[in-house]
Amino acid sequence: MAEVMSLSAFAAISMIAKSAQRLLGDAPDVLKHVNKHGDIYAYFPKLMTQPNEPVIQLFMLPFGRPWVIVSDPREASDIMIRRTKEFDRSSFIGQLFNVLLPKNQAALPTGDEWLAHRRLTGDVMTPSFLNWVAGPQMWSTASKLVDLWREKARLAKARPFRGEVDVHNNLLHIIWRGTFGGEIGPNEARLKNLASIQGLDVPTDIDRPVDLPEIEDPPAFKAIELLIKSMEIPTSSPFPTLAHWLAVTFRRDWANARKAKDALIRTKLKEASEELSQRQTERDFASALEVVVAKEIKMAEKEGRSADLESQAIQDELFGFLIGDSDTTTSTMLWGLKFLTAHQQVQSKLRGFLRDSFPEGRMPKIEDITNTSIPYLDAVINEILRARKINPPNVRKALRDTQILGYHIPKGTDVFLISNGPGYIMDPLPIDEYKRSHTSKANRDKARLWGDDRAAFKSERWLDENGNFDPDAGPMHAFGAGQRSCFGRRWALLELQVLIVCVVWSFELLPTPPSLS
Numbered sequence: 115m116a117e118v119m120s121l122s123a124f125a126a127i128s129m130i131a132k133s134a135q136r137l138l139g140d141a142p143d144v145l146k147h148v149n150k151h152g153d154i155y156a157y158f159p160k161l162m163t164q165p166n167e168p169v170i171q172l173f174m175l176p177f178g179r180p181w182v183i184v185s186d187p188r189e190a191s192d193i194m195i196r197r198t199k200e201f202d203r204s205s206f207i208g209q210l211f212n213v214l215l216p217k218n219q220a221a222l223p224t225g226d227e228w229l230a231h232r233r234l235t236g237d238v239m240t241p242s243f244l245n246w247v248a249g250p251q252m253w254s255t256a257s258k259l260v261d262l263w264r265e266k267a268r269l270a271k272a273r274p275f276r277g278e279v280d281v282h283n284n285l286l287h288i289i290w291r292g293t294f295g296g297e298i299g300p301n302e303a304r305l306k307n308l309a310s311i312q313g314l315d316v317p318t319d320i321d322r323p324v325d326l327p328e329i330e331d332p333p334a335f336k337a338i339e340l341l342i343k344s345m346e347i348p349t350s351s352p353f354p355t356l357a358h359w360l361a362v363t364f365r366r367d368w369a370n371a372r373k374a375k376d377a378l379i380r381t382k383l384k385e386a387s388e389e390l391s392q393r394q395t396e397r398d399f400a401s402a403l404e405v406v407v408a409k410e411i412k413m414a415e416k417e418g419r420s421a422d423l424e425s426q427a428i429q430d431e432l433f434g435f436l437i438g439d440s441d442t443t444t445s446t447m448l449w450g451l452k453f454l455t456a457h458q459q460v461q462s463k464l465r466g467f468l469r470d471s472f473p474e475g476r477m478p479k480i481e482d483i484t485n486t487s488i489p490y491l492d493a494v495i496n497e498i499l500r501a502r503k504i505n506p507p508n509v510r511k512a513l514r515d516t517q518i519l520g521y522h523i524p525k526g527t528d529v530f531l532i533s534n535g536p537g538y539i540m541d542p543l544p545i546d547e548y549k550r551s552h553t554s555k556a557n558r559d560k561a562r563l564w565g566d567d568r569a570a571f572k573s574e575r576w577l578d579e580n581g582n583f584d585p586d587a588g589p590m591h592a593f594g595a596g597q598r599s600c601f602g603r604r605w606a607l608l609e610l611q612v613l614i615v616c617v618v619w620s621f622e623l624l625p626t627p628p629s630l631s
């Protein structure tokens with residue numbers, strides 16, 4: 115365990131001792147972890163337990179400000195929900211978005227411009243758009259995933275096969291279709307390809323995964339995937355904006371992908387402007403893009419200006435749906451499949467509730483899913499979101515000199531509120547009540563915290579004594595909290611609902627051998 119020391123400039127926030135003696139601070143260890151495990155977020159909880167304190171600092175840039183990492187559900191809620199005059203969206207997020215979508219709401223500080231973006235896009239998250247437009251698209255893609263896995267299961271003859279690419283492709287397809295309308299993914303062609311194969315040689319060892327033939331993705335799909343992947347560059351570079359700009363400007367395939375994306379969005383915007391006249395009611399809209407274009411026309415009329423249907427704001431908001439959705443829902447769904455496979459009793463209990471709720475005996479349709487309340491399904495989804503070990507932090511910037519749990523936080527500091535560590539899925543770290551902010555103390559009674567079973571995957575924790583789903587049973591900050599919480603939360607929850615219902619209804623997810631788990 116690393117030795118811990120304190121710095122006088124940052125009164126008494128703990129740091130890892132060896133980092134203090136290096137010009138590059140913690141960056142080498144963080145990069146080592148990223149190279150080995152592929153993500154930075156699972157690293158933070160491990161760090162918290164080294165000094166065993168709920169607030170630590172990390173030195174990521176030579177001569178740069180340290181990052182402050184906090185792991186405590188009560189203070190995190192307090193900062194995100196109540197201390198909004200002291201903390202706002204961090205410019206760290208802006209650095210990630212600067213190159214590809216600088217005018218997306220996620221990159222904007224809270225204020226009039228951000229609010230105007232929320233107004234412009236808000237109708238996409240209404241129950242009528244979600245249930246009547248996006249939901250049916252989600253369901254038709256989910257049922258294609260079921261067909262694809264049926265073919266794979268037939269060819270694999272009871273051996274395991276890889277499914278993560280299928281989850282990723284289908285979720286990207288859903289968000290593309292919901293955002294821009296039309297097909298983009300390779301699903302249909304993949305399915306046809308597998309259906310045309312009579313049989314394959316499979317390994318004699320029943321635990322060895324089968325390699326199934328794949329086909330190449332269409333160019334537009336590859337371009338979008340490449341750009342989404344490029345968002346990893348600023349996350350793992352000490353010079354985020356510069357590194358990202360260099361990559362998407364000078365690497366030919368990435369530069370081409372960026373041009374293809376811009377051209378595709380402009381074409382879609384032109385098509386939408388022409389088709390809007392045929393939309394009589396909200397239910398006739400074919401995509402989020404049409405909803406946003408219609409809203410821009412309405413807002414322009416109200417404000418007495420001419421509508422700008424190809425503005426940077428519209429383009430960045432729409433592309434932001436793809437960025438906001440792609441990795442987050444894919445990783446949640448993959449964690450979900452992993453948990454349901456590891457916890458067979460949860461899977462069969464969920465299947466039992468589905469069979470009882472939809473007694474017709476066929477896979478439930480979208481209207482069945484949206485019109486039926488199944489508390490255990492909501493509980494399972496929330497537990498998956500809570501228990502994911504890799505969870506991006508919610509990052510805030512200090513707007514003035516302030517304090518967190520008694521530590522001095524200078525104006526401009528980026529504060530990373532993690533929700534996959536102590537207090538959430540690990541034992542809480544010791545905190546003296548007097549160190550909490552006055553708003554945190556005043557709201558102490560409202561804070562509902564998890565008990566000693568917090569590390570376990572236990573869906574029942576989300577149900578009250580009458581079996582009803584209780585969304586406030588305890589802390590879960592996978593979507594952040596407060597005014598800057600996830601804009602796409604409702605979309606994501608419906609998407610997870612549809613996919614989990616279709617998959618659990620159609621398949622028994624059998625335990626995988628330890629080498630594959």
Ligand code: HEM
Pocket residue numbers: 194203219220221434435436438439442443446506507508509591592593594595596597598599600601602603605606
């Ligand atoms: C399981 C899926 C998802 C997870 C776990 C997730 C998580 C998050 C988190 C943690 C934040 C930051 C919250 C904060 O700082 O308080 C966020 C913001 C955001 N998310 Fe999501 N998200 C998901 C799906 C989506 C989807 C489907 C969309 C769009 C269709 C979306 C669009 C956004 C946008 C635009 C923001 C920025 C909001 C703002 O700055 O005001 N997200 N999301």
